[in-house]
Amino acid sequence: MIVADRKSLKEILAMVEDDKKILIAGCKGCVTVCNTGGLKEVEILASSMKIARKKQGNDIDIDINVLERQCDTEYVAGIKDTVEDYDSVISLACGVGPQFLSEMYKDQTFYPGVNTTFFGGATEHGVWEERCAGCGTCGIHNFGGLCPIARCAKSLMNGPCGGSSNGVCEVNKDIECIWDSIVRKKMDAGKIEDLMGVKGIKNWKTARDGGPRKSIREELVQGNI
Amino acid sequence: MRLSYPADVKIIQVPCTGRVDILHLLNAIEDGADGVYVAGCLEGECHYLAGNLKARKKVEYVKRTLTEIGIEPERVEMYNLSSAQGARFAEIANEMVEKIKGLGPTPVKSNTAA
Amino acid sequence: MSELKSGSNLEKVLNAGHFAFTGECGPPKGANVTHLKEKLNHLKGKVDAVNMTDNQTAVVRMSSLAGSVLMIEEGLEPNFQMVCRDRNRLAMMSDILGAYALGIRNMLCLSGDHQTFGNHPDAKNVHDIDSMQLISMVKKMRDEGKFLNDEDIDVPPKMFIGAACNPFADPYEYRVYRLANKIEAGADFIQTQCIFNMDKFRDFMKKVVDMGLHEKCYILAGVTPMKNAGMANFMSKFVPGMDIPDSLVKRLKSVDKKDQSEEGIKFALEQVEEFKEMEGVAGVHMMAIEWEHMVPEIAERAGVLPRPVV
Ligand code: SF4
Ligand code: SF4
Numbered sequence: 001m002i003v004a005d006r007k008s009l010k011e012i013l014a015m016v017e018d019d020k021k022i023l024i025a026g027c028k029g030c031v032t033v034c035n036t037g038g039l040k041e042v043e044i045l046a047s048s049m050k051i052a053r054k055k056q057g058n059d060i061d062i063d064i065n066v067l068e069r070q071c072d073t074e075y076v077a078g079i080k081d082t083v084e085d086y087d088s089v090i091s092l093a094c095g096v097g098p099q100f101l102s103e104m105y106k107d108q109t110f111y112p113g114v115n116t117t118f119f120g121g122a123t124e125h126g127v128w129e130e131r132c133a134g135c136g137t138c139g140i141h142n143f144g145g146l147c148p149i150a151r152c153a154k155s156l157m158n159g160p161c162g163g164s165s166n167g168v169c170e171v172n173k174d175i176e177c178i179w180d181s182i183v184r185k186k187m188d189a190g191k192i193e194d195l196m197g198v199k200g201i202k203n204w205k206t207a208r209d210g211g212p213r214k215s216i217r218e219e220l221v222q223g224n225i
Numbered sequence: 226m227r228l229s230y231p232a233d234v235k236i237i238q239v240p241c242t243g244r245v246d247i248l249h250l251l252n253a254i255e256d257g258a259d260g261v262y263v264a265g266c267l268e269g270e271c272h273y274l275a276g277n278l279k280a281r282k283k284v285e286y287v288k289r290t291l292t293e294i295g296i297e298p299e300r301v302e303m304y305n306l307s308s309a310q311g312a313r314f315a316e317i318a319n320e321m322v323e324k325i326k327g328l329g330p331t332p333v334k335s336n337t338a339a
Numbered sequence: 340m341s342e343l344k345s346g347s348n349l350e351k352v353l354n355a356g357h358f359a360f361t362g363e364c365g366p367p368k369g370a371n372v373t374h375l376k377e378k379l380n381h382l383k384g385k386v387d388a389v390n391m392t393d394n395q396t397a398v399v400r401m402s403s404l405a406g407s408v409l410m411i412e413e414g415l416e417p418n419f420q421m422v423c424r425d426r427n428r429l430a431m432m433s434d435i436l437g438a439y440a441l442g443i444r445n446m447l448c449l450s451g452d453h454q455t456f457g458n459h460p461d462a463k464n465v466h467d468i469d470s471m472q473l474i475s476m477v478k479k480m481r482d483e484g485k486f487l488n489d490e491d492i493d494v495p496p497k498m499f500i501g502a503a504c505n506p507f508a509d510p511y512e513y514r515v516y517r518l519a520n521k522i523e524a525g526a527d528f529i530q531t532q533c534i535f536n537m538d539k540f541r542d543f544m545k546k547v548v549d550m551g552l553h554e555k556c557y558i559l560a561g562v563t564p565m566k567n568a569g570m571a572n573f574m575s576k577f578v579p580g581m582d583i584p585d586s587l588v589k590r591l592k593s594v595d596k597k598d599q600s601e602e603g604i605k606f607a608l609e610q611v612e613e614f615k616e617m618e619g620v621a622g623v624h625m626m627a628i629e630w631e632h633m634v635p636e637i638a639e640r641a642g643v644l645p646r647p648v649v
Contacts, residue, residue: 052294156466172455183510200472201487204467
């Protein structure tokens with residue numbers, strides 16, 4: 001899923017400083033699963049903001065709405081009757097949400113309430129870790145099923161670098177050296193030969209470097225029949 | 226034994242402090258409470274294993290939020306005591322009330338509501 | 340003697356079977372050419388080539404390409420270092436061509452320390468290709484006369500290709516295979532990370548020799564003389580991939596503070612003596628960090644002077 005962290009209250013409050021009536025729009029997709037932008041978090045943000053504004057003697061009126069998904073025009077359209085009632089809207093969806101909203105409702109201002117961080121999963125309750133960088137050409141089967149593009153601090157295709165120590169990345173001791181894991185996995189499996197030779201240079205065109213990407217599934221596109 | 230605790234304290238009973246939510250604490254502050262505290266079982270003695278530990282973490286979350294807003298985090302507290310400690314319960318209530326009195330009334334006042 | 344790939348002095352020295360002795364120099368944190376030349380002058384005639392570091396430890400300095408060219412002007416031979424952190428493949432290939440055009444004949448291909456170590460930790464890192472791929476790219480440019488996209492190069496850069504090896508990084512058992520990969524990728528010579536743990540290095544070289552890697556590539560053992568026990572402590576704590584045995588720290592501490600640098604040099608000299616005899620070791624890479632003025636004395640006492648003229 002897409003993982004995000006909520007922005008600080010201070011940053012969010014500053015965004016809507018001059019507004020009196022706002023909407024906080026959550027999303028039932030990834031941000032609900034990573035406890036950043038689901039109903040609960042929307043309510044917490046709303047209450048925290050109200051407390052802050054009351055303290056300033058400048059009450060704010062906040063409505064909340066948790067959309068099925070903010071990355072689908074169908075659901076984004078669901079707020080069309082009310083969206084213009086607000087001075088502004090804070091979206092707690094990943095970076096996709098406020099963009100879909102902005103594209104559909106050109107006269108409204110949508111603020112991102114979260115910092116979208118990575119594609120990953122929960123390794124334990126309350127802890128999420130990055131697993132994929134969306135490079136567009138998946139080759140993890142060449143690395144024991146572990147992705148060096150997303151998980152090595154230098155995206156090495158031929159690691160580990162000289163800074164790898166005790167399974168920990170040179171960047172800091174809280175980061176696993178994924179190359180250590182790749183190598184050990186191969187060695188334990190007696191498949192060191194898989195790591196012999198030079199892994200070829202990567203084509204980054206399929207990654208963000210090739211410009212914004214698009215996926216088209218012809219069979220699903222309306223009007224093609 | 227008759228125990229008295231200050232009338233300023235409004236008690237809301239929950240089956241386990243694990244049931245206490247961040248939102249309950251925030252809403253209390255939002256609605257003008259001068260302080261809120263959670264009185265849970267002693268650590269390690271939760272009938273539901275970790276309810277009181279979870280409650281403490283939620284209290285800490287709310288403290289961080291208040292700090293960020295510029296409100297004294299001491300307005301929200303977590304206490305642990307056993308159900309047999311009636312005297313301690315009263316003591317905590319007094320302690321909390323004294324502390325809040327020291328801090329003064331909440332700065333969270335609606336400017337629009339009557 | 341085999342046919343020369345680049346004709347660099349370092350290559351000729353190694354090719355003729357001499358025990359190589361290379362030095363290292365960091366470019367200035369500024370455009371202070373005078374200071375750079377002063378440092379370089381200490382090394383003149385004392386080493387076969389001098390590594391010009393490339394934003395070492397991710398701290399911004401004068402470019403290694405410019406530093407290398409200034410070195411040539413001073414009459415020394417540069418070993419132009421290039422890290423994968425700061426340049427994409429376009430910038431790398433164009434710098435390699437530029438380097439060759441300006442007379443540079445050796446280069447060392449490195450991943451580069453992560454930028455969080457340096458003075459611009461907010462920078463975006465590049466890592467378009469990694470050090471292994473950089474080696475193979477330089478080889479392709481040299482031997483096939485082609486860019487990565489297979490277009491022909493009009494006058495290919497004939498570089499003597501170097502790579503680094505850190506036998507003290509983990510997983511240890513894999514390090515010799517990674518070295519084999521670098522050699523297969525096209526490394527002509529290897530400069531190792533600073534060696535302090537001699538037991539481990541002996542074991543590593545035995546593995547290298549068993550695999551016959553020393554016959555495919557020249558291996559230069561990295562030596563850094565310790566200035567004092569404090570430096571040993573600092574390096575072991577803050578420089579990634581360093582293995583500094585307690586016995587060395589103890590040895591440095593066992594003498595008076597003012598004598599610690601001499602003790603550090605003595606240890607380095609003992610190392611050089613051992614490397615001269617060690618099977619598979621073709622030379623020493625002396626990294627006297629900000630201690631260039633000591634290199635003449637160290638070289639003299641190590642008995643590696645005069646340097647061969649080939
Ligand atoms: S190889 Fe690319 S697509 Fe596959 S997990 Fe890694 S970043 Fe994601
Ligand atoms: S220590 Fe490991 S994870 Fe970190 S940059 Fe080096 S190879 Fe990558």
